[in-house]
Amino acid sequence: MKSCLIVDDSSVVRKVARRILEDIDYIVDEAEDGQEAMDKCRGELPDAILLDWNMPIMSGLEFLKLLRAYVGGERVHVVYCTTENDIGAIAMALKAGASDYMMKPFDRQMLESKFIDPVEYRRAS
Amino acid sequence: MANVIELEATDLASMLCSRVCHDLLNPVGAIGNGLEMLDDPSQAGMAEASRSLIASSAKQARVKLEFARLAYGASSSKAGSQIDTRECERVARLLFEIEKAELDWQVPLIMLPKNKAKLFMNMLLIAATSVPRGGKVVAKIEGATDAEVFTFTSSSDAALKQRTLMPASAEALLSGNPPEGVDARGIQPFYTGMLARMSDMSLDISLLDGEFRFAATPQVAAATAEIAPPETAPAETTETTPTETGSTEPKASSEGESASVAPEPAGSEPFTETDQKSA
Numbered sequence: 001m002k003s004c005l006i007v008d009d010s011s012v013v014r015k016v017a018r019r020i021l022e023d024i025d026y027i028v029d030e031a032e033d034g035q036e037a038m039d040k041c042r043g044e045l046p047d048a049i050l051l052d053w054n055m056p057i058m059s060g061l062e063f064l065k066l067l068r069a070y071v072g073g074e075r076v077h078v079v080y081c082t083t084e085n086d087i088g089a090i091a092m093a094l095k096a097g098a099s100d101y102m103m104k105p106f107d108r109q110m111l112e113s114k115f116i117d118p119v120e121y122r123r124a125s
Numbered sequence: 126m127a128n129v130i131e132l133e134a135t136d137l138a139s140m141l142c143s144r145v146c147h148d149l150l151n152p153v154g155a156i157g158n159g160l161e162m163l164d165d166p167s168q169a170g171m172a173e174a175s176r177s178l179i180a181s182s183a184k185q186a187r188v189k190l191e192f193a194r195l196a197y198g199a200s201s202s203k204a205g206s207q208i209d210t211r212e213c214e215r216v217a218r219l220l221f222e223i224e225k226a227e228l229d230w231q232v233p234l235i236m237l238p239k240n241k242a243k244l245f246m247n248m249l250l251i252a253a254t255s256v257p258r259g260g261k262v263v264a265k266i267e268g269a270t271d272a273e274v275f276t277f278t279s280s281s282d283a284a285l286k287q288r289t290l291m292p293a294s295a296e297a298l299l300s301g302n303p304p305e306g307v308d309a310r311g312i313q314p315f316y317t318g319m320l321a322r323m324s325d326m327s328l329d330i331s332l333l334d335g336e337f338r339f340a341a342t343p344q345v346a347a348a349t350a351e352i353a354p355p356e357t358a359p360a361e362t363t364e365t366t367p368t369e370t371g372s373t374e375p376k377a378s379s380e381g382e383s384a385s386v387a388p389e390p391a392g393s394e395p396f397t398e399t400d401q402k403s404a
Contacts, residue, residue: 010157012182056257083150105154
């Protein structure tokens, strides 16, 4: 089974995303900020990460830079999740190494479409 | 010394609206997700969990709305009107029902000018942000009428993996002169600084030895305190800049940060309100 780490300081977002991702056969883990996420990645890298941008302690941007510099971290499918429709912010996330992005609020279909097969995604890229 | 950034009224309005939208997006989005699950026959076994998600998300949305109405709004009250600290307490306690930290409320029952009440609530939010994984926030108001001192302290327990930190860019945003400018992400602390200047109060923010401290002091009292030591230069009141605190301790490490934010004269503030000064 594939694994996904949900990184978001909002417990309701984590709860919703967990439910949807478990339905498409992901083993899901959660972190409420970038630092906790990095600690978990040092233990075991997930196949995919749903990443919020604005978080206390370590932001999504800082986390993403660390992750991409970490051995094996370049292979993780990272979907940047934002409330902002600012194209500059989205471009910054993609430049920092995000594989894809998604706007909040998201629905089941949108989230599934971003995570349906990150293994295939990695092969393709 | 640098000048305070003066936002256009429309920019301030749009940034504050963005902030409120950002705060509401997660819980409102989750209500939609919960309803989506309830409508999905394949999710029938999750009905109870869906209702629970909807209930908790609706509560979060309501709390964030109530907080925003008081901290950024309160526009329906007349100019010059005052706000009861009981209303501040009610909203503060609601906020801490969805925050991880505990609230220790040490505030007397008094009436505060609208902008001071809004300042107090915005400072409370920043204090809550300083302990994102939980801890304790103490909120205090002391001093005589019209010369109140607001003090917030917060601390956390490292053994519980909690952290106490200086909210990102808080000092620069409070000073009104962040080097990178201000956007929707930084508007709340920036607005807090504006409210302090409109209320003729000086802000002091620090993180020392694991304790976060955030205070607002009447401008006159702050100026007196700064003038008192003979070797200290008089407070500059026409410009605002983050500086070392009144303490002689240098800013030695990332764990110890402090800044004093001197007020801008109210007249230079582009969003002056008629009730900004205490009677």
